[in-house]
Amino acid sequence: MLKFLTSAADSAGWPESERDVLLVGRSNVGKSTFINKLYAQKAAYVGKTPGKTRLLNFFDAGDYLLVDAPGYGYAKRTADEQLAYRDMMNEYLTEREALRLVILLVDARHKPSADDLQMMDYLRQAHLPVKVIATKADKLKNSEIRPAIRQICNCLQIPENALTLSDPRKNELYLQIREEILQALRIA
Numbered sequence: 397m398l399k400f401l402t403s404a405a406d407s408a409g410w411p412e413s414e415r416d417v418l419l420v421g422r423s424n425v426g427k428s429t430f431i432n433k434l435y436a437q438k439a440a441y442v443g444k445t446p447g448k449t450r451l452l453n454f455f456d457a458g459d460y461l462l463v464d465a466p467g468y469g470y471a472k473r474t475a476d477e478q479l480a481y482r483d484m485m486n487e488y489l490t491e492r493e494a495l496r497l498v499i500l501l502v503d504a505r506h507k508p509s510a511d512d513l514q515m516m517d518y519l520r521q522a523h524l525p526v527k528v529i530a531t532k533a534d535k536l537k538n539s540e541i542r543p544a545i546r547q548i549c550n551c552l553q554i555p556e557n558a559l560t561l562s563d564p565r566k567n568e569l570y571l572q573i574r575e576e577i578l579q580a581l582r583i584a
Contacts, residue, residue, distance in 0.1 A: 398435040400455055401455060402454050403454070404451055406487060410488075413461045416461045416463050420500055421501030422509055423466075425501045433570050434570050436567070451484075463488075465488075469511040497525050497526075497527060499528075501529050501530075501562075502531070502552075503532050504532050504535070504561060505535055507547055508552055512551075527558075528559050529560045530545070
């Protein structure tokens, strides 16, 4: 059972934790929908317009805290809001000792954006373990799946077996992803 704990803009508001799993991705990639499917409950608000999440949202997932980051690349943010987002993320990524895994969500229907590539580069340079999951795979035709996988993996420079496709019609897939998260936390 996933339980919302708090939202925070900086370290003063972070709850104590031994293990965090951070969820990142561009606005409108489907982070809230992914969270709700992953834990089979409506824990995260799914808005009709992108860009609603402005703070780090902390959820208790039992063995770890799931941290939902605001989506990046949202065009309607002011320069001050974009700077505040960058500062908040930089503080979390560099100072949160409990951070054990980052899940990068990308849209299966599109080539990873410049922001996705920048995030992946940042995570690599910070030596953070990353799991890449492509959302919205259910919107692809069967003939489009292999080319989409190849495109995403080539852009992000990851092996094809390192990419997981997320399909809300397949509940067993989310059980597998939860097990992969726990396995990654045991190794970290």
